[in-house]
Amino acid sequence: MFQTLIFLHSIFRWLVLISLVYAIITAFRGYSKNLSFSKRTDQLRHWTATIAHIQLMIGFTLYTQSPLVKYYFTNPKTFELSEISFFSIVHGSLMLLAIIVLTIGSALAKRKAADHDKFKTIAIYYSIALLIILIAIPWPFSPFSQRPFIRLF
Ligand code: HEM
Numbered sequence: 089m090f091q092t093l094i095f096l097h098s099i100f101r102w103l104v105l106i107s108l109v110y111a112i113i114t115a116f117r118g119y120s121k122n123l124s125f126s127k128r129t130d131q132l133r134h135w136t137a138t139i140a141h142i143q144l145m146i147g148f149t150l151y152t153q154s155p156l157v158k159y160y161f162t163n164p165k166t167f168e169l170s171e172i173s174f175f176s177i178v179h180g181s182l183m184l185l186a187i188i189v190l191t192i193g194s195a196l197a198k199r200k201a202a203d204h205d206k207f208k209t210i211a212i213y214y215s216i217a218l219l220i221i222l223i224a225i226p227w228p229f230s231p232f233s234q235r236p237f238i239r240l241f
Contacts, residue, residue: 093150098239100143101225108190108218111136112211119207130198133210137194140187140217151180174226174233182224190217 111132118125151157160176169178193213197206226235 090150090153090155093146093153095239097143097146097150098235100139100146103139104143104221105218107132107136107139108214108221112214112218115207115211115214119204119211122204123207125203125206133194133197133206136214137190140190144183144187147180147183169232171233178232179224179226182220186217186220186224189213189220193217 114129114132117123118129154175156172157176160172165173190213193209193216196213197209200206200209226233228234228236
């Protein structure tokens, strides 16, 4: 169960990143060129948020299964940032924050009347969400905790 979840969670990060980057580029292009907000762009807004929500659900499930998180909650804690405290506190909190920002942006954009404002809202909120996600991902070069780019098992 844990192995399957971590594999899915690792792969799904790429879907989250690709859809977010594509949505942000589309939003900045639409905003700067005054394009019309097509049905396809609206689908992109919607699916980008949905993919992030699926990753959030996988993350929450993984949280209940992770040996690191179990260790954190059953042993004395220090204030040092270790791999254990990173995954038990920091990673999930930052990702939750990012997805809240993204969800607010998606909902606000949907309610804007002018296409120009829809693009602007997506560009701003999705960019902030992307920045937080990039910081919270345990990249192989991250100063907080390191995991591989692709997990093959
Ligand atoms: C956009 C949202 C998220 C992204 C992109 C993301 C990405 C990642 C990545 C790349 C890993 C490393 C996977 C590996 O070991 O190969 C990871 C690990 C982990 N994530 Fe997330 N994550 C997200 C949200 C969450 C959330 C919301 C939670 C829970 C509250 C969570 C809990 C965990 C845990 C517990 C681990 C490590 C488990 C372990 O090694 O024992 N993630 N995440």
